[in-house]
Amino acid sequence: MLVNLTEYFDVQGKAHLSIPYESEKFFDGFEDREILDRTPIELDIVPVGDGKLEISGSLSITLKDKCSRCLDDVNVTVPASFTYTVVKPDGYHELSEEEQLFMDGYSLDADALVYNELLMSLPMKVLCRDDCKGLCPVCFINRNHGECGCDTFVPDPRMAAIMDIFNANKEV
Ligand SMILES: [Zn+2]
Ligand SMILES: [Zn+2]
Known part of the structure; x- marks a missing residue:
């Protein structure tokens, strides 16, 4: 979901948004996995001066996986939390590639940002139970x-x- 941040650059104080994570599937680097359950993306947006916003957020999704020992189906919950700073595109200053990452003008691509965080939180090895x-x-x-x-x-x-x-x- 694209979040238009225009108004947040010009207000004082913290804002909170709860937005849906819209992807149907989760690409784990090898294959698409079905997303069985998800929480909304909870975002806190704080102006930190210099035309910057600090955006922190969290969510979790539940994916279908296979136990790495017995290969049975397992549901695995992947939590992710992040803090990210975005810079106002004022038209005067050239923004670096990093400053424009996940941004399109004044809009934050929340799904892309969150996908990246979830991918890094993905467990390498899943067991159906500890004593499988x-x-x-x-x-x-x-x-x-x-x-x-x-x-x-x-x-x-x-x-x-x-x-x-x-x-x-x-x-x-
Ligand atoms: Zn046997
Ligand atoms: Zn197992």
Whole structure:
């Protein structure tokens, strides 16, 4: 959502806005993820002099993810909060690229700003629960849902590779 900041540059005191985060999907850098739930973007807008506004905000979204151990579906809530300073485009001073980031004239692209913050808050690894038992390394059954009775002693795969080389050499 574009937020027109024109009036805030010229008033004194703090303003608060609650605006919707409008994106339907969240692109995590690899793929689009469904946004299952979201809070509004809560913005505090404070004039800090020199034609600048300090904008701080927060929101959270809930995404569908997969447990990195057992691959079950997991809902993960991603919170983000940020503080960002914007500069009034007065037409006299050339603004740097950074000062124009997320701004189009007097309008702040809140969705783009928030997307960037959410992306940095995205957890790298998600577990369905802290004690997730993961998949059986033999038959790949999800061990949270039942026991398969496999002999689950599996040597370290790196060790197994070394043993293969060792055995191959022995036969020569
Ligand atoms: Zn799991
Ligand atoms: Zn098994």
